[in-house]
Amino acid sequence: MRSVGTRWIGDIVDNAVLEVVGLTKAYGTGATRVEALRGIDLTLRRGEFVAVMGPSGSGKSSLLHLLAGLDRPTAGSIRIGGVDMAGMSEDERALLRRRQIGLMFQSFQLLDTLTAEENVALPLAIGGFPADEARQRAARLLGAVGLAARRPHRPHELSGGEQQRVAIARALVVEPLLLLADEPTGNLDSVQGDKIMALLRQLVEEHRQTMLMVTHDADHAARADRIIHLRDGRIDTNVRRVEEREPARSRPADVPRVRHVVECVEWSVEPPPCSFNAVSFVAPCAGDALEHAPGSREAA
Amino acid sequence: MNLWTYNLREIQRRPGRTILTLLGIALGLATVVATRLSIRTVDLAYRELFEGVSGRPALEIAAKGQGGFAAEAASGLDRVAGVKAIVPRIQSAAALVCGSQSVAIPLLGLDVNGAADWPVRDGRALRDDAELLLDPALAASLHLSPGASVEIWSPAGSTPLRVCGILQPRGTSAAAGGQGVVSLACAQRLFNLPQRINSIQIRLADDADSVAVQAEIARLLPPHLIVQAPGARGELARATLASAEQGLSALSLVALIAATFVILNTFLLNLGERRKQIAVLRSLGASQRQMLRLLLRETVLLGGIGAVVGCAGGIGLAVGLNYLMQKFLGIALPSLKLSAEPFVLAALLGPGAAMAAAVVPAWRASRRPPLMELLPGRMHGEEAVSRRVWQFGLFLLVAGIVLEIALGRGLFSDSWSRNLLPPALALLLVGGVLALPLVVAPLLNLLTRLPLGLEGGLAVQQLARQRGRTCLTAGVLFLALVVAIAFGQALRTTLRELQQWYRQTVVADFLIRGAMPDSSFALAPALPESLADEIRTCGAASVECISFLPAEVEARQVLVLARTFAANRPLPLDLQDGDEAGVRRGLLAGEVVLGVGLARTLGLKRGDTLKLTTEQGVRELRIAGTAVEYAGGGLALYLEWETARRLLELPGVHVFLVGKGASGAPSPEAKLKDFCDSQHLLFQSNADLRSVIEGMLDRVGGALWGLMALAFAVASLGIVNTLTMNVHDQTREFGVLRALGLKRIQVGKIVVSQAVLLATLSLVPGALAGIGMAYAIHRSSAAGVGGSMPFKMDFMLIAGSCAVAVLMAALASLSPARQAVRLPVTAAIQQ
Ligand SMILES: Nc1ncnc2c1ncn2[C@@H]1O[C@H](COP(=O)(O)OP(=O)(O)O)[C@@H](O)[C@H]1O
């Protein structure tokens, strides 16, 4: 039976949008076998915004793809909204994505034959929504990301930042439980990237959107409630706390101050079955800049 | 927005490719529809022509040789249970002359009680024996109304008649647009049948058991009469069509297969382009089934639209075909009858073919894990052709060959052979294309070893890299080559044979007849024999008579060609077995010459005896020889005129063959022409007829060559597609090469080389398969009609087809090559 301590954790778990335990992913067999993930434990609660960082090849994308049900883990379990993905068929995973998960990609992945509005409405169309309602919701969301005037435009007529904003609207149109973003600012210049980050942050603030974002950019990661560092397929516990490394920098004015502070510090002492191995604490109001650039770790 | 928006945008995105797909489907279906329509029309027309009153249960009594008999034969038959009425009648063909026109029409002689069934729309019913009722369609086409005078040429000579009324439209009109109705007495006069009739219609009570009634009547009839379903008379006419039908069916089948592969080719290219999109849709939560449906419905939609376009095109094609035949051949064909069957067929085949082409690739695309496409920077080569594809192809090929051999060995009955030929061809073609990778792969390997220069080498590399695409495109070219070679060969052989047969058999200088007969001679109007003397007085050196009459040989309907054989002229037969002198002697002694097709069907040869049903019962006739003959679908036999007169009832003369005599003598042409004009007879000089027939053959040939060119055109569009995709894939490669100093023209050369190499890949297998198929067609047609010629492959045809294939491919590559040449280097590298 569970101890008192675990019952307390249980309360959090009930509240959790995402629970990952012992997640392992290996590609290939024999000599070509690559272990991309080697036992990841992770929990995201409702409204939490987590950034994943790590050097190239550390398994960030693999993690995201597993969470989105685009791939199957070698071992370990993933629960989204309390439902275990392990026993799900390909189509059940598709259904899960359709209803619970919003996905964003580094290269936007908009369909170039469709207008901005139609791209946003696409997940609803897949879900069999009435065309009219889908269109209205898409228009509303495009308005919310500041692209009301761009509704009839095709992706190639939009700037990179605008395309990514369309992608945000598309990811949100089904009101997903969990938003997964793989380097959403990776293809954007810094000004555009900042705008996207502001938008994402605003989502978390105003709609308590749960979000997991992979990024290479420490400034962008710093806007998250919490940063997870991956290294060789494991969560890296050796990253020092941000506050200790770097004084807070001023944030852009348009981002509201964040008061989410993760209070799981006890777990890192003796990890219970469903918790994080390591957590980096970020005080988002305090600062954005992490000193290590993406490249510096790989070089190390 | 719903998902159809997505589908429609995809269809719109590549208008060229969409049009190509549509064209492929529409073309294939148009040939199917046109073929079915023509066949159905002629078939229906003959059935109605012979059934007379449609939609009523009826039987018909006729003489076995279809001559006349006394009306008393029917006495007592009205007491048979189930018989409602007995209508004695005369049913024959005559030439209706009206102004400068003369047309062959079926003429029906009825007594007064029978005429009640033919209600009059305009004018009034028949009152005396010099009056005629006309079918409304016929009257309209000749601009005749009640009160008009016409002239009828019949075995009794020329008879003036007055049109007294126009019949009610009968819903369905007979062949040649309709018939005429006269009184029985008038018909007896026209067809030299005093006191006699040649048909008795027996109307049955609605609840009568027609089989039982038929058996009872048969028991009561004298032996030279038979009772049959009225449609039975049309058997010969329909047999005539059978071989044409077979050729057309095979052609439309091949067109459909080619269309399916064109769809497959474009669909695969589409999928290749859309992999990423598919992955995005899947990552957004589209299920596999949903994805499959999404992909399939696009092609099925195109298939449906293609079907609609194909139906319209098919009607156009059929009308055109009909028009050409009437105009150039001068034969009367029924106007087109639209029936639902061809359209239902097209509506099924269009989406069906699209589905057949798309289902496997779409299924695979819908199952591909979306991750493979979403990972950035991942380059995917096209997957190799699945082993299962060529294994399946090989299996089909072997099945086709086995079936073909079985057909060749004569393991099936006649009708089965006819029905099994198209599936055998289909197996061979589909199997051939699917198994093509087996040949293309080693050929590609061979090409990589050849010193083809820098551009050639790069082209081969790209072809090898996109092996699946290469094989399929080569497959489409392969089909075009097979079609060109096999059908080209069949066409040329047939045309050559027809020409030879025609030159041998029609040796007269002039021909005189009442009107042109229809294609099966079922509607040949006869003229009185006495005209021969009048023609002679016009200065003709020789006048010969020919008559076509249906007869029964061993329970089979055949066409008897009864004619005189002038002693001082070469024997006008394209003899296959027998020497001229012997055959001539035999014919004069009452023997027969069999058409090759009939001899083969009956399994008889020279020296055997033939059982011909005559007025006096079954007669055994010795076979003096066999000859190539196309009339009656090859089911024909020759009798000397006097023999025919003795054994069968000669209706009169269908054609007078007139010779002009020694070359020094003044030509009687002008005099003959005047005579014919004054008598409203149809006069043709042999030169005229020959130029008409040869012109017609040329046109038919030209039309078929045009169709084959179209096959190449469709194949070239496939090449354009493939090369465009290749250029798209190689954009970066070309950019790098240009950056490294390659000249623009060299980039263009790479693309053109790809096309030429692609064509080259298809040449050897295409030529071999083409020859094989040509042989199969040759053998099956030899089993049907003439086919006296030994199989001799036309190597010019093969070389020409191959050259055209390469040329078309090179032409097709020009547009993608220009696209490649114009790529801006910097943008290409950055891609
Ligand atoms: N489909 C795959 N097949 C084989 N190896 C893979 C595949 N995807 C990722 N990997 C490997 O797994 C490791 C983690 O990759 P990835 O998750 O993409 O890292 P990141 O996104 O952090 O750069 C890398 O070594 C990569 O080469």
Ligand SMILES: [Mg+2]
């Ligand atoms: Mg990555």
